[in-house]
Amino acid sequence: MAEKPRTILEKIWDDHVVASDPGAPAILAIDLHLVHEVTSPQAFTGLRERGLRVRKPGQTVATADHSIPTLDPSIPIADELAAKQLRQIDENCREFRIPFHGKGSPTRGIVHVIGPELGLTQPGMTIVCGDSHTATHGAFGALAFGIGTSEIEMVLATQTLLQRKPKTFKVEVTGRLQPGVGAKDIILALIARIGIGGGTGHVFEYTGSAIRALSMEERMTVCNMSIEGGARAGLVAPDETTFAYLKGRSFAPQGAAWDEAVARWRALPSDEGATYDRTIVIDGDGLEPMVTYGTNPGMGVPVTGRIPSPADVEPGARDDLERALAYMGLKPGASIAGQKLDVVFIGSCTNGRIEDMRAAASVLRGRRVASGLRVLVVPGSQQVKKQAESEGLDEIFRSAGAEWRESGCSMCIAMNGDQLEPGEYGISTSNRNFQGRQGMGGRSFLASPLTAAASAVTGVITDPRTLPGVAAKPVAVSRSAAVEAN
Amino acid sequence: MPEPFVSTTSRVISIPRANIDTDQICPARFLKITDKAGLADALFFDWRFTPDGKRRVPPSFIDEPVNAGRQILLAGDNFGAGSSREHAPWALRAWGIRAIVSTSFADIFKGNALKNALLPVVVSAERLAALQALIAAEPDGEWTVDLQAQKVTLPGGESFAFEIDPFARTMILAGTDEIGYVRSKLPAIEAWEAGHPARIDTREGIAAR
Numbered sequence: 169m170a171e172k173p174r175t176i177l178e179k180i181w182d183d184h185v186v187a188s189d190p191g192a193p194a195i196l197a198i199d200l201h202l203v204h205e206v207t208s209p210q211a212f213t214g215l216r217e218r219g220l221r222v223r224k225p226g227q228t229v230a231t232a233d234h235s236i237p238t239l240d241p242s243i244p245i246a247d248e249l250a251a252k253q254l255r256q257i258d259e260n261c262r263e264f265r266i267p268f269h270g271k272g273s274p275t276r277g278i279v280h281v282i283g284p285e286l287g288l289t290q291p292g293m294t295i296v297c298g299d300s301h302t303a304t305h306g307a308f309g310a311l312a313f314g315i316g317t318s319e320i321e322m323v324l325a326t327q328t329l330l331q332r333k334p335k336t337f338k339v340e341v342t343g344r345l346q347p348g349v350g351a352k353d354i355i356l357a358l359i360a361r362i363g364i365g366g367g368t369g370h371v372f373e374y375t376g377s378a379i380r381a382l383s384m385e386e387r388m389t390v391c392n393m394s395i396e397g398g399a400r401a402g403l404v405a406p407d408e409t410t411f412a413y414l415k416g417r418s419f420a421p422q423g424a425a426w427d428e429a430v431a432r433w434r435a436l437p438s439d440e441g442a443t444y445d446r447t448i449v450i451d452g453d454g455l456e457p458m459v460t461y462g463t464n465p466g467m468g469v470p471v472t473g474r475i476p477s478p479a480d481v482e483p484g485a486r487d488d489l490e491r492a493l494a495y496m497g498l499k500p501g502a503s504i505a506g507q508k509l510d511v512v513f514i515g516s517c518t519n520g521r522i523e524d525m526r527a528a529a530s531v532l533r534g535r536r537v538a539s540g541l542r543v544l545v546v547p548g549s550q551q552v553k554k555q556a557e558s559e560g561l562d563e564i565f566r567s568a569g570a571e572w573r574e575s576g577c578s579m580c581i582a583m584n585g586d587q588l589e590p591g592e593y594g595i596s597t598s599n600r601n602f603q604g605r606q607g608m609g610g611r612s613f614l615a616s617p618l619t620a621a622a623s624a625v626t627g628v629i630t631d632p633r634t635l636p637g638v639a640a641k642p643v644a645v646s647r648s649a650a651v652e653a654n
Numbered sequence: 655m656p657e658p659f660v661s662t663t664s665r666v667i668s669i670p671r672a673n674i675d676t677d678q679i680c681p682a683r684f685l686k687i688t689d690k691a692g693l694a695d696a697l698f699f700d701w702r703f704t705p706d707g708k709r710r711v712p713p714s715f716i717d718e719p720v721n722a723g724r725q726i727l728l729a730g731d732n733f734g735a736g737s738s739r740e741h742a743p744w745a746l747r748a749w750g751i752r753a754i755v756s757t758s759f760a761d762i763f764k765g766n767a768l769k770n771a772l773l774p775v776v777v778s779a780e781r782l783a784a785l786q787a788l789i790a791a792e793p794d795g796e797w798t799v800d801l802q803a804q805k806v807t808l809p810g811g812e813s814f815a816f817e818i819d820p821f822a823r824t825m826i827l828a829g830t831d832e833i834g835y836v837r838s839k840l841p842a843i844e845a846w847e848a849g850h851p852a853r854i855d856t857r858e859g860i861a862a863r
């Protein structure tokens with residue numbers, strides 16, 4: 169008897185359900201738990217109060233990324249609260265015997281950058297972290313999603329979570345991206361179309377020729393912002409690109425175990441005939457570089473487009489748009505290109521990997537950033553930093569007049585001193601343009617590394633395709649820091 | 655351990671806007687704490703204060719004396735979008751909010767809210783519009799949100815039912831902890847793990863420390 173065709177989500181789900189009582193959510197086994205300093209302290213306190221240990225320290229890994237400064241690490245941390253939080257993650261990891269990639273470690277970095285580069289993130293896994301951008305790991309065909317601190321404590325205590333099965337949402341991106349258009353533009357275009365609550369209750373599965381052609385790092389960029397479309401997770405079925413990226417990484421299986429793993433991973437893609445609760449098709453050929461103009465990631469337009477007018481949108485969205493434009497200080501109907509900037513931020517778990525650094529450097533090579541503009545380039549991990557420096561990218565950034573920093577979340581979340589000042593305009597390769605997200609009163613435009621770097625050169629929002637030599641897509645190199653460093 | 659929660663009767667605060675994200679509910683710079691102290695003051699901070707630290711004029715709804723002590727929030731669609739920070743429901747609870755009525759909630763926020771006995775009450779778009787009109791007409795009317803009966807009762811006595819995850823409902827009514835429930839299933843978890851060896855060991859590979 170033929171089995172009912174299943175999606176990759178359903179296969180991973182079925183593989184991890186430990187038990188489910190009638191009426192209760194399933195108890196879902198968690199393969200990998202990533203921990204960082206900001207959302208975990210209260211969970212460790214909870215464990216202590218219950219007198220519990222971390223049940224599976226070998227399936228848990230921690231780093232420090234959110235509140236850590238990106239300045240020279242020998243400078244003492246000025247912010248006492250941040251310093252205390254960073255001491256506490258270190259102490260908690262010692263006490264509970266969790267491997268910690270902390271300050272001074274060559275493998276420290278943004279939690280969603282180091283998981284993949286170490287080979288910890290693997291197809292078919294369930295992966296959680298107290299961070300909504302955990303969806304990043306879905307690029308490997310894993311079910312990866314963000315959790316709150318109560319759930320962190322649950323996973324530390326039991327290595328499981330209580331979960332209801334999410335619905336499935338197929339996002340098919342057809343055709344082929346044009347030069348100058350990248351992964352960030354795909355995801356910003358999707359969110360602009362469905363809105364920031366469009367995927368609520370669902371898991372995205374990204375499919376189609378334009379997705380298949382992406383490198384692993386580009387797939388991570390797409391999956392990363394699934395939460396910005398309301399979906400707690402987003403994934404891409406594993407393929408040869410996935411296997412080539414993983415092979416040889418520190419925690420990837422080796423020898424016979426590798427062959428067994430690949431055989432298992434090959435069975436993961438959704439079956440022919442599998443059905444989805446929702447489907448959307450996006451024309452990849454027609455995509456342009458995207459930029460947001462408002463105060464949520466769904467408020468985006470092509471860089472050749474105009475800022476919408478409240479009169480042009482449906483009544484339900486009018487208030488939101490009016491409020492957003494008032495906060496942003498932007499005129500309805502104006503071109504998004506040409507808007508003036510004070511700051512450019514290149515980095516984050518969305519676009520802080522080596523290919524993003526290369527893309528930005530490809531624009532800034534031999535050019536200077538516009539006068540009066542502050543440009544911050546922050547690698548996603550210490551391994552990305554090392555790799556970029558070995559390629560001379562740091563020198564390109566510095567010569568152009570940009571700052572080159574230690575790794576961390578930095579100005580994406582503005583917890584570590586890197587932030588927009590009130591009223592400043594920043595173009596950012598990060599994931600959120602909410603009011604005050606990058607600093608109280610700061611005003612954010614979200615865009616790709618190419619668009620951000622092109623804008624750094626001119627000082628205003630700029631279509632990267634208008635700069636000579638930029639439209640050629642940077643060479644995707646799927647094998648980066650981790651392997652070359654070892 | 656949480657206290658059991660059955661129902662609340664309170665006046666209502668209305669924020670008639672959609673897509674209220676967790677960066678508004680609790681800005682990230684308040685996430686540097688290692689406990690849950692002080693979060694009532696962080697609630698909607700950037701809406702309440704100017705960047706140079708002055709209270710906004712006119713004051714934000716949260717600082718209006720008339721709203722002090724209100725436990726029910728009526729908000730627009732997709733409440734709690736964005737970051738997974740549980741500091742958002744902690745801040746709402748610390749300020750005194752016990753139930754939020756909206757047409758939808760972001761997934762992670764909703765889960766976090768339920769774990770803190772903060773009730774997400776989902777209503778239809780038509781119902782939300784009617785409730786917003788009701789608040790405009792009767793800003794100081796008392797509503798009752800009853801989890802036991804899964805029912806909201808309005809000032810005139812009219813009431814409507816709402817859906818909520820039955821498991822979460824049981825947990826909140828009893829003041830029970832989910833970790834206790836799952837730990838009672840440890841034998842089943844161990845049996846499952848015996849047949850599903852861990853795929854990785856984070857302590858191997860390169861040295862973390």
